[in-house]
Amino acid sequence: MRTFFLSVWTRLTALFHRVSGWFAWMPRPVRLGLFWTMVAVPTAVLLYALALVPMTPSVSDIRKAKSELPAQLMSVDGKLLAEYRWANREWVELSQVSPNVIDALIATEDHRFYDHWGMDWRRTASSVVHTLRGAPQGGSTITQQLARNLFPEEIGRSRTITRKLKEAITALKIEASYSKDEILETYLNTVPFLYNAYGIEMAARTYFDKSAAKLNVLESATLIGMLKGTAYYNPVLNPERAQGRRNTVLSQMVKRGKLEPKEFDALKVRPLGVNFERQTEVMGPAPHFAMQLRKQLIDWADSRGYNLYSDGLVIRTTIDSRLQAIANRAVDRHGLQLQGVADKAWSQRNGWGPDNTLVQTLVRETPEFRAAVEKGEDPDAALKALLANESWLQKLRAEKTRVQAGFLAQDPVTGHVLAWVGSRDFAQDPFDHVQAARRQPGSTFKPFVYGAAFAQGALPTDTLMDSAVEIPLGGGRVWRPTDGGPPSDEPMTLADGLALSKNTITAQVMQQVGPARVAEVARALGVRQSKLEEVPSLALGTSPVTLKEMISAYSSIATLGRYIEPVLITSIEDRHGKVLETFAQPTPEAVFDARAAQTLRNTMRGAVDKGTATAIRTRYGVQADVAGKTGTTQDNTDGWFILMHTRVVVGAWAGFNDGRITLRSDYWGQGARSALPMVGEFMQQAIRTKVIDGNDRFVDEFAPAVPPPPPDAPLENMRDWIRGLFGGGGTPRPPGPNGLPPVTTDPGYPSGPPVPAEERVGG
Template sequence: MHKWLLSFRARMAGLLAWVPRPVRRLLLWTVVAVPAALLVFTLALVPFTPGISDIRKAKSELPAQLMSADGKLLAEYRWANREWVELNQISPNVIDALIATEDHRFYKHFGLDWRRTASSVVLTLRGDPQGGSTITQQLARNLFPEEIGRSRTLTRKLKEAITALKIEASYSKDEILETYLNTVPFLYNAYGIEMAARTYFDKSADKLNVLESATLIGMLKGTAYYNPVLNPERAQARRNTVLSQMVKRGKLDAKQFETLQKRPLRINFERQTEVMGPAPHFAIQLRKQLIDWADSKGYSLYSDGLVIRTTIDSRLQAYANQAVARQGRQLQGVADTAWSQRNGWGPKNELVQTLVRESAEYRAAVDKGDTPDDALKALLDDTAFMAKLRAEKTRVQAGFLAQDPVTGHVLAWVGSRDFAQDPFDHVQAARRQPGSTFKPFVYGAAFANGATPEDTLMDTAVEIPLGGGRVWRPTDGGPPSDQPMTLADGLAFSKNTITAQVMQQVGPARVAEVARALGVRQSKLEEVPSLALGTSPVTLKEMISAYSSIVNLGRYVEPVLITSIEDRNGKVLETFAKPVPEEVFQPRAAQTLRNTMRGAVDRGTATAIRTRYGIQADVAGKTGTTQDNTDGWFILMHTRVVAGAWAGFNDGRITLRSDYWGQGARSALPMVGEFMQQAIRNKVIDGNDRFVDEFDTSPPPPPDSSLSTMRDWIRGLFRTDPQQAPVPGMPPRPAGAGGLPPVTTDPPGSVSPPVPAEERVGGE
């Protein structure tokens, strides 16, 4: 070697002797300066690459876990749709194919393969660009795409090389392979080898054979270009290239290769949806709040292994999911019959024509130059399109929520029948007319003004002037009985005529005020007479909060979703304070209202709770149905749980087209009934708990002048201004006195929304 160096120096000296001295000096400076400058530049890039701590953190990346109150996993917050598997849970065929194709000296280098890098440079200069990155360098790009980038520049390659060296210093070789195979993307929102195996072959990663492994590893050169679903011929050719590399590196027998390369590409493709656990809408609802919290505290929701303790009870969540799924299937059968081609879904139906005109396919056809009539006719004749449109529009939806009225803890949250099919949240985001479930706020306002459940009104036709010659005439399912009826029965049987008269006395403004105070705090309430029958859209979450305030005797408790957040080691990072009950309504009036609402369950529109579901616990509630049976509601109150459900369609123009199934007592009540039945039967909820009266509710002694009271009542029946007619037991109060304000008329020009129809059960 020494002689060779001396000979080399002599030859170089001879060559340089012919070079002018200034040029020789420049060449020498270049030989020294360029590597030195490159070294300085490389060292300057080190601070701009991920640190060792970042790399170690990435290696142990853990998604945040959302836990139920009883310690069950509800969801994980991940960067991507990925399920991490250990190296021993991955087929050896995958590892052999990967190393043979991407980096056959993987176990011999320290992150950089100089021979491969030099070879790639030579081939690139010849016009055949080749990648020279090792598996470790590729992992550096996968873990830190923003810090390193993917542009073909010297800076990027140097940052990649520096990071690769740091990874080799932090990871073992097996850890590098495991991390790489769990982070590489495979299209279709599938990240990592496990999700790829499920997506393309419907099996787990440990079950992949040689052909399947070669197909997936072959995709790494270009996931879209070698996509076996869209480009099967390219994918098969690339698969065979991988197999040949396995033969070359001694990982596959040549005879096997001859047989395997002739086999066709067999794909069992199924796009994988992200699993969000048993309470997906709840998890999504919390995500933004948790991201904001984590950012403010210097944590990552997706990688720091946070543990979020929630108020959800996994048992109650399971009962709610089952109840919604079962009733959803039942109602879907009704909808499928109601909207079959024979019964209503056809080209002559005006609503169907409107739905077609609103479709993206119709707009696309018109944009291409078709006339509106031609586009409409073509789509109406398209059997596949019409079937798809019908399935989308007539898909029954539902929402369910259960909450502890005392603590405010949300116990169960079901936002739709199927999160994957319809992620829209019908608990928090959907605003629908509540129908008769809004009536308790009317009666609550009356009780706060001195009325009692025993007060009576005539079940007779009602006309309420709205101004401008308009008159509102609320009706029930049948003609009025023209008989006296107590307020208790009016609420139990959900009589519109009785409720409208009570609304006359207390006024729409006061009813809206009561509803807002109790919990309907985000939705706008139109202060018009028909508000009494639930014409202003609200959310299920608001209604559950308001009913919880009734159980809580007029004390509002903000709904609680999270109790604490811990780090990955169990250290509590933050405990969320319990909400302070806010007294928003007269406790005695709330108690009277709560007790009166037992009537709907005991003898009114919700008796199925007793007769069908056998629930004998001390409960109260209210059903609700809106115009044309568009929305069905039911909310049930228990001492420690308020549970409510809504059923309907995303498009309010679609209904079940059934006066029987469209009622809240038959569409929404079964979800709550089954939920409570299971919860009590399995002793998750104590069926022996009873409401406690904090105030004396014994009726006051009769007035001395019963004849005078009767005379006033009769006189009121014949007053010309029904807006001023007094309600028995509800004496008008002077301005400035306690209780309710004087009755006021609607402002000029006010518009009353359509009056919702009510259930036809028990006279409702």
């Protein structure tokens, strides 16, 4: 060790004397200070660089980034649902890239690429000199640029010595790990080109509608020219700049001997020849489902040292690709039909125009209107100008009146989610109407009211009068729920009240059990994330909920009061098939009286057999043992239908993202005609293809409840007289459900949200 230090000291002394000879005209102390500065600064930089080495990506990280294997999302029947990629790109080998691209890249970005080991010291020194002169100039090699592309977070893009050192260290690691051709291939496949296009193949398709192998000299120069600034030299929005930059690239190719001067003279006057076509990322058959899982899977991978985008993980899900395909077709077909209705309802002839107050309101809410006002334009003038722009107004109409839908199917026994459709078109509307959207459920909420009553001893055969109902709300306010037509003023059983979706009957049942109890039942069964307002109108579905919550709740009804958490993933494997984690099947939780749930489930067959959902039988020919409920909200804003089968609970919602927009049709706006067809076609095809067994039947665990014998007439007359007293005078009310207290009013009830209208009786 002593010999080593003596050697270093000898070399430094010799270097000092040599430098002293260069600066003999300086005083010795100045020469000494200059010398040690020249030694200390590089040494400090070197030591700092060595300290940064552990903070830069390792060789294994670099290999992983190059040979990325995106995680695969698989269906329960072994079909690929989606891949989790870093970006929208398709990897191509260097041999599949036009030589024009490679020549243009090396001539422009790094003409000594094959001569350096990741750092071009001459170019770096030149860059420093230019920067000190006030004219910043890039000095990064292709390898350094690749380091930034592969590891944007670890290296960053700030103009600091730390970033440059990290970049240099990573570049040296890349050069030590790969050949020059591998570096070029990786670079060309990872560089971004705007419009969600990553890599040369996607760029070639996006800007010239051809593969990277077929790019000519002009096209290659245009794309390589974009690398200096993709937005600034965007050939779609800034063609003049892009053409100028393209010609600069061509001149560099001439300078480096890759293009003849005569060719350059002929090519530089040629137009860009852009054939732009935006590339959409292929999302697979269940994109909303895949997006829903992404964050959960990233967290899982991070906590266990895996990378979702490059480690080749295989995620086994509960989705059945056959049912997913059927669901996609059903939503697409009937969504298109509803769109035709909406287009007619909102045509210029039917009110979409400058004079419509809703249209004026929608225009005031647009970014274009706000931008005009922020620039100082008079609001009225800005509104008038936009309303006069016919093409813009029609574009707004198409956006606002686009029919949307949500669809979910779940196995009520296992909790496995079998099909998930979050919207009609993920690329057009990625918003998830299954889990993210909260909408008023309308009459699909009524089973919770009747379930609460059955739990308190009521029977489906109990009767109430189908007559006008007035429920005091306090403060002089009165709630008068109505149906599509006048009441019959006849007795009606609870079973028929639910099957025919009678608001007058449901409101009376709500009075008897109370809003708090109904909300408690709904939460227990599965409506656990959305807030429920405990008001009388809750009976008619005025509190917004998600489709996923409603499917969970109906699944609990189907399994006689046993709630099970929805299951999306069963296991995760590594790229070699080794199971990394198996997700345990959740244990069903008894949350509701099983006998009451059985009564409710059996009663809900009535909606399909004789009530608002008879189209399931008559139109779609589904003869399986099923039960369900339709739902429609005020002004036909939301249409719902949920159907229960022994091994699948399936539901759909149809409407618009903006609740002020409706189908403007009392016929098409009903849940029985907007949402039910999606479910009907799904069940029809699922049974026909034998994915669902149409012969399965619900099994009763308890003997059906038997109604009590007819009461003694004199005694019943006395009961009627007593009930009349509780009714506040007037005509005595008919007997309530067995075991329930008489109808009462509570002046403390708030009014709640607007009361939704209900669907008409019939298919």
